[in-house]
Amino acid sequence: MDFQQEYIEEAKQVLKSLEHSLLELEKSPDPDQVNNVYRYLHTIKGSAGMFGYDHVERLSHELEDLFSDVRDGIRQQDDFMLDLTLHAVDILRDLLDGKDVVRESEKIIESIATIKGTAASGKGGRGAEVVNGYVVILRPDENIYKRGINFQGVLDDIQELGVCEFMIHNETVPFERQLSEKRITSWFEIILASTKSLDEVKEVFLFMKEAEYVVLAITSIDLFSSAEYKAFIALSPEMIDARERMARQLIPTLSALAEPSVVRDDAKTDDAVSVDDADEEEQQTTTIKKSKRGGHVSVSTQKLDQLINIVSELVIFRSEIQHLMGNNQRPEIAEAIEKLESLTLKLRDSAFNIRLVPLNILNVKLQRLIRSVSKDLGKEIEFITEGLDTELDRSMINALEAPLMHIIRNAIDHGIEKPEERERRNKPRKGLLKFYSYNSGDHVFIQLQDDGNGIDFDKIKAKGIEKGLLNKGQQYSEKELLNVMMSPGFSTADKVTTVSGRGVGMDVVKKEIAAIRGDIEVSTEKGLGSIFTLRLPLTLTVLDTLVVNVNESKYLIPISEVEFCYQETYTKLFAKKSRQVNYEGQLLPFVSLREYFGDDSYPAEGTVIIINKNDTRMAVVVDNIVGKLQTVYKPLNNILQDVNCFSGASILGDGSMALILNALKLNQ
Amino acid sequence: MSKSIVVAEDFNVSRKIIVSTLAKEGYVVMEASDGAEAVNLFDGRTIDLLITDFNMPNMNGAELIQKVRAIDSYSYLPILLLTTEVRQEKIQQAIDGNITAIVKKPFDTTEFVKIVKKALR
Amino acid sequence: MRTQMPCLLFSLNKELFGIDVENVLRVINLEKLMKVPKSPDFIAGALSLEGNVIPVVDLGKKIELGATTIDKRTKVIILQVHHEDDSIDVGVLIDEVLDVVTINESKVLPPVLDKMGFNTQTLDGMYKIEEDFYMILNATKVFEKELATLV
Numbered sequence: 001m002d003f004q005q006e007y008i009e010e011a012k013q014v015l016k017s018l019e020h021s022l023l024e025l026e027k028s029p030d031p032d033q034v035n036n037v038y039r040y041l042h043t044i045k046g047s048a049g050m051f052g053y054d055h056v057e058r059l060s061h062e063l064e065d066l067f068s069d070v071r072d073g074i075r076q077q078d079d080f081m082l083d084l085t086l087h088a089v090d091i092l093r094d095l096l097d098g099k100d101v102v103r104e105s106e107k108i109i110e111s112i113a114t115i116k117g118t119a120a121s122g123k124g125g126r127g128a129e130v131v132n133g134y135v136v137i138l139r140p141d142e143n144i145y146k147r148g149i150n151f152q153g154v155l156d157d158i159q160e161l162g163v164c165e166f167m168i169h170n171e172t173v174p175f176e177r178q179l180s181e182k183r184i185t186s187w188f189e190i191i192l193a194s195t196k197s198l199d200e201v202k203e204v205f206l207f208m209k210e211a212e213y214v215v216l217a218i219t220s221i222d223l224f225s226s227a228e229y230k231a232f233i234a235l236s237p238e239m240i241d242a243r244e245r246m247a248r249q250l251i252p253t254l255s256a257l258a259e260p261s262v263v264r265d266d267a268k269t270d271d272a273v274s275v276d277d278a279d280e281e282e283q284q285t286t287t288i289k290k291s292k293r294g295g296h297v298s299v300s301t302q303k304l305d306q307l308i309n310i311v312s313e314l315v316i317f318r319s320e321i322q323h324l325m326g327n328n329q330r331p332e333i334a335e336a337i338e339k340l341e342s343l344t345l346k347l348r349d350s351a352f353n354i355r356l357v358p359l360n361i362l363n364v365k366l367q368r369l370i371r372s373v374s375k376d377l378g379k380e381i382e383f384i385t386e387g388l389d390t391e392l393d394r395s396m397i398n399a400l401e402a403p404l405m406h407i408i409r410n411a412i413d414h415g416i417e418k419p420e421e422r423e424r425r426n427k428p429r430k431g432l433l434k435f436y437s438y439n440s441g442d443h444v445f446i447q448l449q450d451d452g453n454g455i456d457f458d459k460i461k462a463k464g465i466e467k468g469l470l471n472k473g474q475q476y477s478e479k480e481l482l483n484v485m486m487s488p489g490f491s492t493a494d495k496v497t498t499v500s501g502r503g504v505g506m507d508v509v510k511k512e513i514a515a516i517r518g519d520i521e522v523s524t525e526k527g528l529g530s531i532f533t534l535r536l537p538l539t540l541t542v543l544d545t546l547v548v549n550v551n552e553s554k555y556l557i558p559i560s561e562v563e564f565c566y567q568e569t570y571t572k573l574f575a576k577k578s579r580q581v582n583y584e585g586q587l588l589p590f591v592s593l594r595e596y597f598g599d600d601s602y603p604a605e606g607t608v609i610i611i612n613k614n615d616t617r618m619a620v621v622v623d624n625i626v627g628k629l630q631t632v633y634k635p636l637n638n639i640l641q642d643v644n645c646f647s648g649a650s651i652l653g654d655g656s657m658a659l660i661l662n663a664l665k666l667n668q
Numbered sequence: 669m670s671k672s673i674v675v676a677e678d679f680n681v682s683r684k685i686i687v688s689t690l691a692k693e694g695y696v697v698m699e700a701s702d703g704a705e706a707v708n709l710f711d712g713r714t715i716d717l718l719i720t721d722f723n724m725p726n727m728n729g730a731e732l733i734q735k736v737r738a739i740d741s742y743s744y745l746p747i748l749l750l751t752t753e754v755r756q757e758k759i760q761q762a763i764d765g766n767i768t769a770i771v772k773k774p775f776d777t778t779e780f781v782k783i784v785k786k787a788l789r
Numbered sequence: 790m791r792t793q794m795p796c797l798l799f800s801l802n803k804e805l806f807g808i809d810v811e812n813v814l815r816v817i818n819l820e821k822l823m824k825v826p827k828s829p830d831f832i833a834g835a836l837s838l839e840g841n842v843i844p845v846v847d848l849g850k851k852i853e854l855g856a857t858t859i860d861k862r863t864k865v866i867i868l869q870v871h872h873e874d875d876s877i878d879v880g881v882l883i884d885e886v887l888d889v890v891t892i893n894e895s896k897v898l899p900p901v902l903d904k905m906g907f908n909t910q911t912l913d914g915m916y917k918i919e920e921d922f923y924m925i926l927n928a929t930k931v932f933e934k935e936l937a938t939l940v
Contacts, residue, residue, distance in 0.1 A: 141765070146737075148746035148768040153789035182744060206786050207769045309839075553824060597826035638877050639844045639935045640835065643828045649835065649842045657823040657837050681889040685795055685810070688891055777795075 007051045008096050014040050015096075019089050019364050023371070026082050034077070037085075038067040044092065046228065049217040052198035056095045057219070059105045062112045063088055069116075084111055086368065131162070131193050133218030133251035134201055137232050138188040140212050145182035149207050152179055157204040162194030165246050169233075189233060191218075191243065193250040218247055304355055304394070311344075311351040312632040316651050318344050319629075352542065356391035359437055359446070362401060363388055369405050370433065373412045380419050380430040381412060387437035392444055396536060399516045400446075403509040407448050407532050408433065410506070415452030415530055425527070427451065432529075439538075446534040455524040457481050463490065482522050486510045517633075517647060519614055535614070543633045543650070545660065548609070548622040550593045554658040556631065556650055557620070561663060563612040565625060570602045573621060581619050583610055590619035591666040596645075611663040620663050633660070671716040671788050672696040676706035676732060677750065678724040682773065686719065689777045690784065703727025707735050710742055717787055718742075719771075722751040733766055746787040750775075794894050796916075798887040798923055799866065802849050802857060805923045806883075807892065807916060812928040814867040814878065816886055819845075819859065833857075833882055836865070843867060845880040851931060854907040857882045870928045872936040879932065892916050897925055 018040040025033045045060040063085055069075040088108050094101040136158065144151050158164060167189040168175055178184050194201060198217055205213045214232060216223065223229055224243045235243070318340055325333065367383060374381045392400070416422075416431030423429060434449040457478060464470035464484045476484075484490060486506040513520045517537050524530035545556035564583070573581070573592065580587045588610065594602055606621045631650035636643070647662040673695050677683040683699060690697045698715075700706035704726040709715070718736060722729040729749055736742050747767040768787050771780065795810040822834040822845060831851040835844050845865055849857040857863070865880040897914035913925040929936065 143765060145744050147765060148744060148787070150744075150746075150789060157789065203786075206783065553826075634837075634842045636835075636842060637844050637879065639846070639879055639932070640825060640828060640832065643825060643832075645827055646825070649823070649837075651837050656821055657835065657842065659823070659825065681797065681810075681816075681886075684889050685891075 004051050007047055011044055011047065011056075011096055012093065014043050015089055015093055016361075016364060018044075019086065019368070022082055022086055022089070023364065023367055025077060026079075026371075029077055031071070034067060034071050038064060038071050041067060049198070049219050052202065052217075053095060054198070055102055055105050056092055057217075059088060059092060059095070059109060062109050066112055066115065075115075081115060084108060084115075131195055131251055132197070133247055134192045134194065134198070135216045135218060135223065135229075136188070136190040136192060136201070137214045137216075138190070138205075138208075138212065140184045140187070140208065142183055142185055144184055144208075144212075147207070151184055154204060154208070158190060158192065161196050161201060161204070162192055163250055164190050164192040164194075165250065166190055191246050191250060218251065221247060307351055308355065311348050314344055315348055315630075315632060319652070348542070352393075355394050356538075357394045357397055358389045358391050359397065360388040362397060362404065365401065366404065366408060366435070369408060370412065373409055377413060378418060379412055379416055381416065381433050382430045383433050383435070385435045388435075390437040390439055390444055390446075392536065392538070396516050399512065400534075400536075403512045403520075403534075404446070404448070406506075406509050411448065411450040411452065411530070411532075415450040415454070417453055444536045444538060446536070447531055449529065449531045451529040454526040454528055454530055455482070455485070455522070456526065460485050478524075482524075485522075486520075515635075521614075542630065543660070544628070544630050545650070546609070547626040547629050547652075547658065548607070549624050549626050550597065550622050551599055554626060554652065554656075555593070555622070556629070556658050556660045557609065557611070557663065558660065559628065561611050561613045562609055563617070564610040566608055567605055568608050568621075569605050571604075573606065573608075574602075581608060583617075583619065586617070588617050588619050589667060590621055591663075592621040594621075594623070596666060613664055616664060618663065618667060620661070620666065670694050670696050672698065672714060673717045673719060673784070674698045674700065674706055674709050674715055676700040676703060676718070676720040676724065676729070678702050678721060682721070682750070685777070686780075689781060693781055693784070695784075703729065703732035703735075706732055710736050710739055712739075712741060715742065715745065717784065718745060718747045719784075720747065720749060722749060737766055748783065748787055792894050793891050795889060796892045796923075796925065797866070797889050798918075799864075799883045800885045800887060801883045802854050804854065805887070805921055807890075807923040807925045808866070808868070808928060809925075810889060812868045812870060814869050816864055816866050817880075819863040819865050819882065822859075833859070836880060838867065838878075838880075841878070843878050843880050845882060848881040848883065848931075851881075852908045852911050852926075857884075868928050870932050870936065872929065877932070877936070890918065892918075892925070900924070 018037060021033045021036040021040065024030065025037065041060045041064040045057055045064055048054075048056040048060060066075070066081065066085075070077050070081075088105075091101050091105050091108060095105060138154075140151055140154075141147075155166075169187045169189065171186050173181075173185055175186060178186060192201070198215060202215050205215070216229070221244050224235065224240045224247070229235070318337075321340075322337055325337065363385065370381055370383050373379075411433060412431070416433070417425070417427075419429040422431065432449075432451040434447075436447040436449065438445055460481045461470060461476065464481070465472050467490060469484050469487060469490065470476065486509070488505070488507040490505050490507065510520055513534055513536075519535045521533045521535070522530060523533070543556075544559040546559055546562055548555050548557060568581070570592075573579075573590070579590050579592070581590050582588075590608065592602075592606065594606075603623055607624050609620045609622060609625075611618050611620055629650075629652070631652070634649050634651070636646060636648055640646075644665045645662055646659040648660045649657050650660060651657055673690055675683060675686050675690070675697055677686065678701050680701070683701070687697050687699055698709050700709060702724045703720070706718075706720065707727065718733075720729045720732055724732075727735075729751075733747055733749070736745065736747070749767050749770050750773050751770060769783065771783060796807040797810050797813050797816075798805065798807045800806070817838075820836070822836055824834050825832055825844070831847050833845045833847040835842050837843070847857050849855050859882065862885065864883050864886060866883055866886075867878060867880050869876050869878050897916050899914050900909040900912040911926060911931045913927045913930075916923045916925050
C-alpha cells in the first residue's frame with residue numbers, strides 16, 4: 001500500500017499549490033493562475049482514479065471542467081466560484097484522509113452543476129450496474145509459485161470479475177508450459193470490463209508485490225496514448241488503435257465518455273508543465289520508475305518518526321555500552337566508543353534536521369483564515385510576513401497551527417478596528433497584521449503584531465472582577481492583568497461571535513504552547529496595537545539536562561533553565577519557616593524536592609539549584625547532582641497530564657527512565 | 669473436501685484466536701506451539717496452507733519455512749507469516765521470495781479470513 | 790454490532806476479569822517501574838515500552854477494589870483505549886493471565902449494581918464460564934474521567 005501513501009502525500013502537495021493559486025486568483029484574475037488551477041485539478045484527477053479515489057476523481061473532474069471553461073473564456077471567474085473551489089480543496093483533502101465527506105462532495109458537485117446552468121445529469125449517478133473499464137498490467141516474479149501463490153488462480157479470479165481481453169507479452173516459452181513448470185517468464189496486459197470497483201479489482205492481487213501489478217481505471221479512451229500508459233508499455237500507433245478498439249467493444253460507456261474536452265488533456269498537459277513544477281508532476285505520474293531528479297523527496301511523517309525513533313534508541317544504546325564498560329575499558333575500546341559517539345551524534349543531528357520544516361507551510365492556511373475572518377467581520381487586513389523560512393520541527397508546526405490561528409482570529413476580532421473607525425483615528429483603512437519569525441540560539445521566536453486598538457486593561461479588569469478572578473478595589477499591574485486574560489474561562493468579547501467565541505480562550509492557547517515546551521508573552525499599547533511573542537524550542541525531542549538525585553530516584557532539569565548550583569546544609573535551609581534562600585542579595589523561594597514529594601527524612605546537606613526560566617527565578621533543592629546528559633524528550637501520556645510538575649520523561653543510558661522537572665510549576 | 673491448515677504460534681492467546689476463527693470457517697486446523705512441533709506435521713500428508721509466527725522458541729518461523737520448502741511436496745505451499753509491525757523489514761529480507769504474504773499482528777479476524785481464502789485458491 | 794467478542798481473561802486480587810482483546814496491545818512482566826511523585830493515587834508509576842513512556846495504573850485501586858500487591862509474578866496488560874479519533878496507551882497491573890476465549894455478547898449479564906465491593910460502573914457486565922463468573926471490564930469506562938480531558 002506504499003504507492004497509495006505516496007499518492008496521498010503528493011496529492012496533498014498539489015492541493016496546497018492549488019490553494020495558493022486560488023488565493024492569487026482572488027486578488028486579481030490572471031490567465032496563468034487559471035491555467036495552473038486547471039492543471040493542478042487535472043493532475044489530482046488523473047492519479048485519483050489509479051488509486052481508487054473515485055470521489056476525488058469525480059469532484060476534481062467537475063472542477064476541472066469548470067476551470068477549463070474559465071480558461072477558454074466561456075465563463076468568468078467570480079467569488080462564489082472561488083469560494084466553492086476553496087471549500088472543495090478542503091473536502092478533497094478530507095477524502096484523501098479517508099474521512100466520510102462524500103455527501104459534502106456531492107453537494108459541491110451539485111453546486112458546480114448549478115453554476116454551469118445545467119441540472120445534474122444522470123451520468124454521474126453510480127448505479128450498481130455501471131460497467132467500468134480497467135487495464136491490468138501484471139509482471140509476476142518468475143518464481144511467484146515458490147511464494148506459494150497459485151498464479152493460475154489469480155488469472156481465474158480476474159476472469160471472474162467480468163469480461164476481459166488477455167494479451168501475453170514475452171511468450172518465448174508457451175504459456176501453458178510456463179504454468180505446468182510453475183515458472184512464469186511472460187507478462188500480461190489485460191483489458192477488463194467489470195461492474196466491480198477499483199478496490200475490489202485490486203483485491204485479486206492481494207499477495208502480489210507492488211512492482212508486480214498495476215490496475216488503471218479507463219476513464220478516457222485516451223489512456224492508451226497517454227504518457228501515463230507509455231510509462232508502463234511503449235506502444236506503436238497500431239497497437240494503440242487495437243487496444244482502443246478492444247476497450248470500446250468491451251466498455252460501451254467509453255465512447256460516451258470520450259468528450260472532446262478530454263481529448264486534448266493527457267498528452268498535452270503532461271509535457272507542457274512549467275519548470276518549477278516538473279518535479280511534482282513527474283512524481284504524480286511515475287509509478288514504476290523512480291524519479292531521476294535530485295531535488296526533493298517527500299517522506300511520510302511516519303517514516304520520519306520511525307527513523308528518529310531508531311536514532312534515538314541508538315543514542316541510548318551507545319550510552320548503555322559506555323555504562324556497561326564501566327571503568328575497566330581498554331584504550332582501543334574507549335577510542336572506538338568515542339568514534340561511535342561522534343558518529344551517532346552526527347547521525348542524530350542529520351536525522352533531526354530532516355524533520356525541520358519551514359514555517360512557510362502554514363502560510364496558505366493563515367492567509368485563508370485571515371481572508372475568511374476579515375470578510376465575516378467586515379474588516380480590511382494587510383498581512384505581512386517575514387522570516388517564513390525559519391525552520392521548526394514538523395510535529396511542532398502541526399501543534400502550532402491551532403494556537404496561531406486563534407491568536408490571529410483574536411487580533412482581527414478584538415484588536416483591529418473596522419475601516420471607518422480606523423479612519424476616524426487617523427489610521428490607514430487596512431489594519432496591519434505582521435507575522436515575524438526568527439531563530440535565536442536554541443529557540444525560535446514567532447511574533448504576531450497588529451496595529452489595532454491594543455488590549456483594553458480596564459475591560460479586562462472589569463471582566464476579571466465580574467468573573468470573580470480579581471478583587472474590586474485592588475491595584476493590578478498590566479502583567480497581572482494579562483495573566484488573568486490567559487486564565488481558564490476568560491473571554492473579553494462583548495458578545496460571543498462565531499469567530500473567537502466558542503468558549504475557547506487564551507488559556508487554551510497558552511496550554512497548547514506549553515505542551516510543546518514553549519512560552520507566550522503579550523505586550524500591548526492602548527490604541528496602537530499588540531504583539532504576541534511565542535518562544536519555542538527548536539526541536540521537541542533533544543534536550544540537554546542536568547541529572548539530579550533525590551532519595552535514590554533520578555530527575556532531569558533542562559540545562560537551559562539552570563543558572564547556578566551550590567551546596568547548603570538542611571539545617572540552614574530549614575532554619576526559618578519560610579522557604580527562601582538568599583542568592584545574589586535577592587530572596588528566592590525554594591522547593592525541597594524531598595519535602596515536596598512527601599519524604600520526611602533529609603540528608604545533612606543538599607544541593608541548591610537556581611532556576612531561571614524567562615527571567616523568573618526560583619530554587620530547587622535536591623540531594624546531589626549526578627551529571628549532565630543529552631536526552632531524548634518523551635511526552636507524558638494524558639493519564640499523567642495532571643502531574644504538571646513534570647514536563648516529560650527521558651530514558652537514561654542504563655535503560656531506566658527519569659522524569660523531567662518543570663520547576664516553575666513546583667510553586668503552584 | 670475441507671482444506672487443512674497448520675498454525676504454528678507459540679503465544680497461546682493468539683493461536684487460540686486463529687484456530688477458533690479458522691475452525692468456524694470449516695477448515696481442518698492443526699496446531700503447533702513452536703517450529704519444531706510444526707515441522708513434524710509436514711510428513712507428506714496433504715496440507716494446503718501454513719500459518720506461522722516469526723518469533724518462536726526452538727525453531728523460529730524463518731527456519732520452519734526453510735525446512736518446509738525443502739520438502740518436495742510442499743515447495744509450492746502457500747505460507748502466511750504472522751509478525752508484529754516492528755521487525756517487518758528485517759523479516760522481509762530474511763525470507764522474501766519464500767512466502768505468500770506477511771500478516772501484521774494484531775489483525776482483524778474478518779480481514780484475516782479473507783486473506784486465508786485468497787491464499788487457498 | 791459484534792455478537793462475538795474475543796476476550797482476555799485474567800485475575801486480580803482474587804477476582805476474575807475479562808477485557809476485550811481489541812484493547813490489548815500486549816501483556817508484559819512488570820520490570821523497572823518508575824515512580825511518579827505527586828501523581829494520582831491510582832498511578833503505580835510508568836514504564837518505557839519501545840521508547841515511549843506508558844503510565845501504569847493500579848487497576849485494583851482505579852476500580853476501587855483495593856491496592857494491588859506487587860510481586861515477581863505481577864503482569865502488566867498494555868491497553869490501547871480509544872476516544873473519538875484519539876487513543877491512549879496505558880498499562881494496568883494484574884495478577885495472572887488465564888485464557889483467551891470468545892464470548893457471546895448477548896450472554897453478558899448486566900452488572901449487579903451494588904454490594905460488589907468496587908465500582909461496577911466500569912463493567913460491561915458479567916459473563917459465566919463453567920462455574921465461574923468473570924467481570925467484563927470496559928476500558929473506555931475505566932478511564933472515562935481521564936479520556937474526558939483529552940483535547
